[in-house]
Amino acid sequence: MIARIRTVFVQEFRLARRNQWVLLATLMLTLFALALAFFGAGQGAALKADVLSLTAASLATLSVYLIPLIALLMSYDAFSGEVERGALALTLATPIRRWELFAAKFLAQCCAAGIAIVGSLAIAGAAVALVYGTEPAGLWAWARLTATSALLGAVFVAAGLTLSAATGRTARAAAFAIGIWLVMVVLYDLALLGGIMAAGEGVFASRVFPWLVLANPADAFRLYNLAALDAAPVAGIDGLARTLPFAPAAALGALALWLAALLALGMNRTGRIEP
Amino acid sequence: MNVLDITGLTIAFGKTVAVDNVSLSVAPGERLALLGHNGAGKTTLFKAILGFLKPASGQIAVAGHRPGSDAARIAVNYLPETVAFARNLTGREVLEYFSGLRGAPRAEIAGLLERVGLTGAADRAVGTYSKGMRQRLGLAQALIGAPRLLLLDEPTSGLDPVSRHEFYGIIAEAASRGSAVLLSSHGLEEIQNRTDRVAILAQGELRAEGTLAELAARAALRSTIRVTALPGEAERLHAELGGTRVNGTRLDIPCPPGAKLDLLARVGSHAGALADFDLQTPGLDDIYRHFSGQPLREETPQ
Numbered sequence: 320m321i322a323r324i325r326t327v328f329v330q331e332f333r334l335a336r337r338n339q340w341v342l343l344a345t346l347m348l349t350l351f352a353l354a355l356a357f358f359g360a361g362q363g364a365a366l367k368a369d370v371l372s373l374t375a376a377s378l379a380t381l382s383v384y385l386i387p388l389i390a391l392l393m394s395y396d397a398f399s400g401e402v403e404r405g406a407l408a409l410t411l412a413t414p415i416r417r418w419e420l421f422a423a424k425f426l427a428q429c430c431a432a433g434i435a436i437v438g439s440l441a442i443a444g445a446a447v448a449l450v451y452g453t454e455p456a457g458l459w460a461w462a463r464l465t466a467t468s469a470l471l472g473a474v475f476v477a478a479g480l481t482l483s484a485a486t487g488r489t490a491r492a493a494a495f496a497i498g499i500w501l502v503m504v505v506l507y508d509l510a511l512l513g514g515i516m517a518a519g520e521g522v523f524a525s526r527v528f529p530w531l532v533l534a535n536p537a538d539a540f541r542l543y544n545l546a547a548l549d550a551a552p553v554a555g556i557d558g559l560a561r562t563l564p565f566a567p568a569a570a571l572g573a574l575a576l577w578l579a580a581l582l583a584l585g586m587n588r589t590g591r592i593e594p
Numbered sequence: 595m596n597v598l599d600i601t602g603l604t605i606a607f608g609k610t611v612a613v614d615n616v617s618l619s620v621a622p623g624e625r626l627a628l629l630g631h632n633g634a635g636k637t638t639l640f641k642a643i644l645g646f647l648k649p650a651s652g653q654i655a656v657a658g659h660r661p662g663s664d665a666a667r668i669a670v671n672y673l674p675e676t677v678a679f680a681r682n683l684t685g686r687e688v689l690e691y692f693s694g695l696r697g698a699p700r701a702e703i704a705g706l707l708e709r710v711g712l713t714g715a716a717d718r719a720v721g722t723y724s725k726g727m728r729q730r731l732g733l734a735q736a737l738i739g740a741p742r743l744l745l746l747d748e749p750t751s752g753l754d755p756v757s758r759h760e761f762y763g764i765i766a767e768a769a770s771r772g773s774a775v776l777l778s779s780h781g782l783e784e785i786q787n788r789t790d791r792v793a794i795l796a797q798g799e800l801r802a803e804g805t806l807a808e809l810a811a812r813a814a815l816r817s818t819i820r821v822t823a824l825p826g827e828a829e830r831l832h833a834e835l836g837g838t839r840v841n842g843t844r845l846d847i848p849c850p851p852g853a854k855l856d857l858l859a860r861v862g863s864h865a866g867a868l869a870d871f872d873l874q875t876p877g878l879d880d881i882y883r884h885f886s887g888q889p890l891r892e893e894t895p896q
């Protein structure tokens with residue numbers, strides 16, 4: 320079992336590296352992080368706030384878009400591509416279990432995405448800390464951002480793998496990946512915003528709304544990072560971070576639940592692929 | 595004991611019966627060719643042997659084990675009809691991957707690359723391989739772990755005659771080491787002298803099975819004698835010898851297997867009226883057509 324998982328892991332990670340996904344994702348994240356840090360730095364200096372904490376806040380808002388996109392792009396073709404090329408039949412003709420295959424692909428792509436996320440945030444964080452100096456609180460905010468970004472990446476890698484196994488065709492998997500990204504990351508927020516404007520102050524805003532935010536992994540990620548920051552200037556949906564009916568750590572629980580559910584669903588779908 | 599035993603196998607996709615009550619067996623070291631047109635059910639049969647498809651009825655035993663069980667998966671190895679390995683991997687990496695999944699010794703890989711003639715290209719990306727090289731890599735993959743049963747689905751379609759020849763050489767070598775080989779193909783000509791037995795599949799049914807000589811004898815196809823008459827003689831020859839007029843001067847006379855010499859003598863007695871003479875014996879294609887239920891190429895109405 321371990322030998323087979325390792326075999327698939329090695330191959331899958333190698334492919335992620337050769338496809339330049341790791342490099343591309345690292346570059347992209349590093350550039351965005353540095354841009355936010357140095358464009359936002361003037362504002363931070365004026366507020367006499369810690370630049371690293373401020374950058375962590377603005378980067379949390381940006382990562383919500385970028386990280387799911389990167390994770391989905393990395394993973395959406397992992398099964399469908401092999402089904403179309405006929406290579407999956409060969410893999411499944413060996414004694415490997417379907418869940419082992421899913422787990423190995425998941426681990427490899429999480430590593431690839433994780434290396435990109437941790438690497439780019441480490442570079443950008445170090446640059447900001449060197450230029451502007453920092454405090455322990457800023458370092459903590461940065462560390463939280465890095466760890467939860469990796470977790471968010473894992474959730475969307477699992478989502479991408481699951482839809483890849485469920486659709487079995489590259490073109491459909493790509494369409495679903497874009498669809499999931501749009502719905503979870505963009506439209507969900509817009510709908511919530513519309514809902515709260517329509518409902519105004521009331522039961523919806525104070526009782527229902529926070530849970531709806533928690534129910535979306537992307538929003539849960541942002542909520543956790545913003546709620547943990549006292550200094551961050553927050554507005555709109557994120558203003559909610561101040562008046563939660565639950566502890567911010569609940570957002571982490573939501574992410575973990577999503578991850579567990581997607582892994583279970585993905586393994587189930589992988590079991591049903593007909594090569 | 596047979597490496598593969600199939601009895602009364604039926605597989606259906608909804609209302610389409612892709613494989614219909616097929617029984618087959620292959621012994622160790624034996625090469626069996628499965629012949630059939632597109633849609634005859636060859637690939638479906640292979641997928642059932644691999645355990646990917648559930649039979650509607652019938653049994654399959656791979657080295658005595660249920661398809662899809664670990665023992666069966668180790669015993670059988672497969673080369674699909676169309677397979678494209680990831681372009682960014684090298685040939686060696688592809689083999690290492692499947693070797694790892696099968697728990698086969700890694701040391702075997704260099705020998706496999708050698709056997710299929712890919713030693714020089716082993717560390718190049720698969721994306722740079724020619725069609726023949728990719729197919730040979732697929733074959734090397736299928737030979738990992740010295741499988742007891744090799745399933746090769748149309749392994750040589752699209753290969754040039756030289757590559758094809760080499761391919762069958764490697765297959766023969768694997769068989770001589772004791773692997774049973776079941777391969778599918780479109781035509782009899784291609785597998786003549788290259789497999790021990792032939793099974794003809796049409797519309798999911800097994801139409802015939804045996805050695806080529808057995809099938810030829812069983813088909814008992816007629817030869818055709820074609821004579822070209824001198825100007826003005828065609829009418830008379832037709833009246834004397836029977837057969838069909840093809841055009842103004844030509845006459846096709848059907849000739850049952852036992853009556854060849856007899857007919858030849860009768861034609862010979864009209865030598866003075868003949869411009870030309872030709873004997874057409876049934877070819878492998880005709881035997882194949884006979885069993886797969888397609889009309890003969892130049893069948894003559896009685």
Ligand SMILES: Nc1ncnc2c1ncn2[C@@H]1O[C@H](COP(=O)(O)OP(=O)(O)O)[C@@H](O)[C@H]1O
Pocket residue numbers: 607610611612630631632633634635636637638639
């Ligand atoms: N997954 C499938 N779903 C529905 N019908 C199928 C499927 N696979 C094969 N068939 C049908 O089964 C028959 C046999 O197909 P196949 O085994 O691929 O033939 P061959 O390999 O001999 O060309 C065909 O009529 C084909 O349309």
Ligand SMILES: [Mg+2]
Pocket residue numbers: 633636637638675747
């Ligand atoms: Mg086929």
